[in-house]
Amino acid sequence: IHEDSAMENIVTEKKAEESHRQDSADLLIFILLLTLTILTIWLFKHRRFRFLHETGLAMIYGLLVGVVLRYGIHVPRDVSNVTLSCHVNASPATLLVNVSGKFYEYTLKGEISANEVNDVQDNEMLRKVTFDPEVFFNILLPPIIFHAGYSLKRRHFFRNMGSILAYAFLGTVISCFIIGLLMYGCVMLMKQVGQLDGDFFFTDCLFFGAIVSATDPVTVLAIFNELQVDVDLYALLFGESVLNDAVAVVLSSSIVAYQPEGDNSHTFEVMAMLKSFGIFLGVFSGSFALGVATGVVTFTKLRDFQLLETALFFLMSWSTFLLAEACGFTGVVAVLFCGITQAHYTYNNLSPESQDRTKQLFELLNFLAENFIFSYMGLTLFTFQNHVFNPMFIVGAFLAVFLGRAANIYPLSFLLNLGRRNKIRSNFQHMMMFAGLRGAMTFALSIRDTATYARQMMFSTTLLVVFFTVWICGGGTTQMLSCQRIRVGVDSDQDNSVSVSLMSIAEGSERRSTKQESAWLFRIWYNFDHNYLKPILTHSGPPLTATLPPCCGPLARFLTSPQAYEVRRQLKDDDSDLILTDGDINLTYGDITVSTDGSGTHTSGGPAFAGATSDDLDRELTYGDHELVMRGTRLVLPMDDSEPPFTDPHHRLRM
């Protein structure tokens, strides 16, 4: 008996070893895919090819490897891997199997459709390269979303905040319902024709509408960055896409939560809809609050130990995500607002070295995660086992996605233009329409649940939508830009003051009106933020003793960090919201420092507009970054701008 069990142990060990080796090989496939992508994209960048972005390339390589895995490699049938059918009347999460006296534990992996049962053992290898969908949500999406928030160009973002919020909230909801309704029509038609094999309810259609409403124009924005496209267009597109991911996630989970009472679970019911709406509001604001709360946390004393500081920053950001998920909120939304808040407050408290480290770390994580997701998308087109490609549904989906995007952009732009002085011109509208790419978020949402027939069909269709938009729309960006005659080569740092000669006086007055447009809400927020929040949360800004009324003196002294007095002169210069650079243009965004030494600096920097600026906020909106660069060069970092002798200028070119 002893020998038997020993032999059995050896067999078990062998099996485990084999499985581990297979796991490594699978992971290696992806790593090599990414490596290949990086090398190719380097070549493209070197040669200045712009028709294919790294994410599109990652998808192509993923596709190729998927084809090879599916058709090229024949894995011999594993004899020891017999599949047993045992008839029971429930499907628990854990199953104990009694094999001649020994107990083995099994965990539920998922349902398999009856006609796939025979394939299971053949496709063991294919199924191994299929990741748990939760990996995307828990590991890969957080850094991408956080990076988006952390690198949001806040100055331009705030200038267009009203429009961005309208596109992101109203627009996404419109798009979701338009797509949902169109798809429901399509599904009805399919039922008539007899093309539908399973259930497909209106909530499923709406769910589909929600997931394909999350745009991800990473390809387009990369090109915008490289070509230095108009900053307002950039801000509109980037802001919209960042926020509508958040809206789409919460929307899709509210739709899933829609459950009317009683037996007839797929009819319309007001109470259930109100409940869903309540869930939407609750989850969104909860996630928002959580993210902001974490982002606001300050690490004051840790500056001495950069490694600890960076590690803590990383962990705090991740824990925001997990905390939100554990509370039943939406981690993606929380982490997005956490990123925005951290860039606004926490960033100022970090040591200069940690500022660099965190920027670079999240840039790298974002790059890796994004390309991983896109190459996985390519791979999964061939390796996913339960694809349901229905031609009618696919055609309907493409049409619905197109119309949904149009129903978002054009009517909203029309309405917004009624209020905006700086109109969103029609070529900008067309560009935004064209740039409605679908990407990582749409994919992650659709792969999260592929248990039912409806969801499988959605997943397969979503994949095709992503492929099409990334390749066709992404690849055609430069053509579209020149076709729409959109101004390129605008240096966002210099458009205000340095390249004064390039700008007409008309634009100067336009900027003045932009100020008025964004001011009404933003001005209140700005004053509150600058006078109270910044001094409490960071070491920058005026000490509270100066901004609070005299009666609050003790409180003010308690809340103001000692550093705010001690090193005030020094930190005033340090107090810049340098944010992530996602390209080789955009650099420094100072949006706080109200210099007390008068406007002498500004006049010397941009004499043409000296008259147009009247208050702190305005000066900041207009001159923020230039002012910083000026003072930075003068006082703070005298050596950073000069090249070390051994670095050629092109070495400093950022990707």
Place this chain on the structure above:
Amino acid sequence: IHEDSAMENIVTEKKAEESHRQDSADLLIFILLLTLTILTIWLFKHRRFRFLHETGLAMIYGLLVGVVLRYGIHVPRDVSNVTLSCHVNASPATLLVNVSGKFYEYTLKGEISANEVNDVQDNEMLRKVTFDPEVFFNILLPPIIFHAGYSLKRRHFFRNMGSILAYAFLGTVISCFIIGLLMYGCVMLMKQVGQLDGDFFFTDCLFFGAIVSATDPVTVLAIFNELQVDVDLYALLFGESVLNDAVAVVLSSSIVAYQPEGDNSHTFEVMAMLKSFGIFLGVFSGSFALGVATGVVTFTKLRDFQLLETALFFLMSWSTFLLAEACGFTGVVAVLFCGITQAHYTYNNLSPESQDRTKQLFELLNFLAENFIFSYMGLTLFTFQNHVFNPMFIVGAFLAVFLGRAANIYPLSFLLNLGRRNKIRSNFQHMMMFAGLRGAMTFALSIRDTATYARQMMFSTTLLVVFFTVWICGGGTTQMLSCQRIRVGVDSDQDNSVSVSLMSIAEGSERRSTKQESAWLFRIWYNFDHNYLKPILTHSGPPLTATLPPCCGPLARFLTSPQAYEVRRQLKDDDSDLILTDGDINLTYGDITVSTDGSGTHTSGGPAFAGATSDDLDRELTYGDHELVMRGTRLVLPMDDSEPPFTDPHHRLRM
């Protein structure tokens, strides 16, 4: 029927959501543990407490949380989670279960001992915080090991290479067999007394010997770094611990591979032993070759795009690991030598910004992974389900570990001292004996397979060994240092030439003899490396046209990069092996640049030893880093040493 299946889908979704929320909460526990550890360790560092290292602290917090999870939280019995027993006669990896016509797929999780069957459902929550052991090997260990290799202080390492190799290879094997034999005696005794419930063979004892022979003195080294302990002692201890991890991994896998032919599978057999020995050699050299091969890869042109460069570097390092694992070699060994090679060659080809980025990235990953493992260790003492604590075995193991370490250090030191001029003094020997901590590697090896009774007993015992050594030996390091009167406050950069006045002439002659000791093998390697490998693999060193005989002219011109000519003067200064700083002392290790402009620099730097140096290698061994610093200050980085005005000196203090 439709309604039924719809309801079922909803239930499935609910279940999935609940499970996801639970996953997030579990991960959050660890993130918060790490956050807490960081905050506490910051306090300790701030107050200069040295009795507890961050890893020890992480374990304590882990323990506390483990206790709370085990005893504090009562999870209501999940009704839907009924466990079914179905009697079949095999345990396949995949199981299909037919539940009233629907097929569900289950995957094998592991064997459960008969008396644990009833606990399974109660402890669902505890089992959730238990990670798949492969996570440690595929995700957490690689960055730790790579970082060790990448940050190896090569100058001191090479100076003591002979001794380090002896301790690491011979010493680990000795320790493994001594512990194995002692444990076998202990097990025999336990059988006599009737304390043993399961099988425990001699190979199991040897396996235990192998896994507890991997030392991990991270705690001790951190203190060494902080106190600036003698560099030779540091090099011996660090080098030994880095390499013996590699040896222990390969040793343990060769022991597992020991399988005599025939029925009687636990007797001694020469052929099987030779086969195991062959496996050891094959796996080790295979991993070594793979690691070196990947490390040697050069990224020449990518310097323009730092993000791509860093991403590629990261992926290459990881793929080395996976490739080795997929080939059946040992990833840890491969990644270690990959790190050493990359620090030696690839590092020189990176752009300065990428050099910083990669250093900081791996520093961070190492920090996070290490503390995660240690806090998991603390947690798992209470949450692991199959602990087997056997008092006799534990006492025996502690004794064996102690004796095994002694049998490694003292006899080998005696033998080495016969050959060394720069003797390993007895206080160094005691310190090395004392610093035989067990850590991440031992833990990862022991948790990898806990299927059998013997392995479970080993795992539980190993945990206790790690706890004891990290807390007691780690905590007592400063006491031990002062008790053994080991010199502290030695600045490794300045001990050669800058702080000349502090050193006696006697030490000067000692250094000369060190040179002779290490020279015989190293000199050949050094010349080959400097004249041929460096020019081919990096842009540094003399062009091949200068070092190869004239007949090889065309080949030499083909292999030498154009940059080697163009920017030769520049790169000569750039050609420094600045490696990772793991503390606030240690800085720069130049070990290549043979300056052609005579020894004028050296004489000015260290006039006392001008006569002692006679050739390139020697000059480098003695003056390498100082020379670099000198030239660095003079030519290369004129601005890096001067503090930016807004940074206080203590802000630059590294952790």
